[in-house]
Amino acid sequence: MAVFYILLLFMIIAAIIAVETSDLLSSVICVGAIGFGGSLMFLFLRAPDIAITQIVVEVLGLIILLRATISRDLTFITGDREFFGTVVSVVIILVICLAGIKVVETLPDFGSAIFTKVPEAASQTYISEGLAKTGAANLVASVILDFRAYDTLGEATVLFTSIIGATVILRKKAKKMVEDPDE
Amino acid sequence: MKGMTVVVKTIASWVKVLIFLFGIYIIIFGHLTPGGGFAGGVILASSYVLLMLAFGREFVEENLPLPLASKLDCVGAFLFALIAVLGLVLGGSFFVNFLYQKYLPGQALNLISAGTIPLSNIAIGLKVGASLFLVILSLSMFKPDLSGTEKDSSFVVNTTEKE
Numbered sequence: 001m002a003v004f005y006i007l008l009l010f011m012i013i014a015a016i017i018a019v020e021t022s023d024l025l026s027s028v029i030c031v032g033a034i035g036f037g038g039s040l041m042f043l044f045l046r047a048p049d050i051a052i053t054q055i056v057v058e059v060l061g062l063i064i065l066l067r068a069t070i071s072r073d074l075t076f077i078t079g080d081r082e083f084f085g086t087v088v089s090v091v092i093i094l095v096i097c098l099a100g101i102k103v104v105e106t107l108p109d110f111g112s113a114i115f116t117k118v119p120e121a122a123s124q125t126y127i128s129e130g131l132a133k134t135g136a137a138n139l140v141a142s143v144i145l146d147f148r149a150y151d152t153l154g155e156a157t158v159l160f161t162s163i164i165g166a167t168v169i170l171r172k173k174a175k176k177m178v179e180d181p182d183e
Numbered sequence: 184m185k186g187m188t189v190v191v192k193t194i195a196s197w198v199k200v201l202i203f204l205f206g207i208y209i210i211i212f213g214h215l216t217p218g219g220g221f222a223g224g225v226i227l228a229s230s231y232v233l234l235m236l237a238f239g240r241e242f243v244e245e246n247l248p249l250p251l252a253s254k255l256d257c258v259g260a261f262l263f264a265l266i267a268v269l270g271l272v273l274g275g276s277f278f279v280n281f282l283y284q285k286y287l288p289g290q291a292l293n294l295i296s297a298g299t300i301p302l303s304n305i306a307i308g309l310k311v312g313a314s315l316f317l318v319i320l321s322l323s324m325f326k327p328d329l330s331g332t333e334k335d336s337s338f339v340v341n342t343t344e345k346e
Contacts, residue, residue: 048217057225134298135289145304167321
């Protein structure tokens, strides 16, 4: 248990530094530290699938952010914050905190999953009959690609659509196509 | 950008093979060991990112051009949807694991088992790898046009005012 609290403290400190520092590059590095701490945490929570995905995506995202921050003009936020914006953000944070406290009260205790208490929970079925019903030794794969394949289809659709948008917006040829009719 | 020094280029040209192989392993063994299509696809994309950092963008664009990556992305998405629709046609329900239930039960813990799950993993790995490669390639291509004409005048006006 002590490992979790140390990692959590590390991630919280990194998050505070990432928000508060004025240097964009060190802020990006702190975001990467949060991600690697999260991946270690998933590993200690015995979720290697998520840990692999987290660390790989974190490396790729860190490379993209580093390239984006190094070669661009760094913009610093100067001046005071607006009064209205501050009030609105504080109110939103308070509302989310109140809702979060209510939600956390209903959660099961840390380390005791809900399917150990509720025998008819869906995850109980996945664990006991997953191998017999799908034949996949990795239960996570059997859940995300067989029992809950609709979720994966939706996730793939979201990724596909966002990639289309990114390639359309960021491509080079668009400007020429706009400029050609004028000339 | 012509890439980095000889040391980085030599080591990257050896390591890229291992990274690519590891990605393929993660995808193909996704139904047996931790991993799966998404993580393996990101590893495949990151091997190309290593090439791009070491050798420069033009080298990667010659190896895997943007239209080809775009086609691979579409093929991966199409394969995944095709597996789902084949479940509807052959198994009676959308996304049903028809291969495991009817045609190819296979032995548990073997490489060829679990029906459509490895096929879906391959399709998702292809899709995720190609699409993340596309994002990084197009992000590194994108630059604000400083020497632009009247349309991009916001950059030009600022620089002239400073001068």
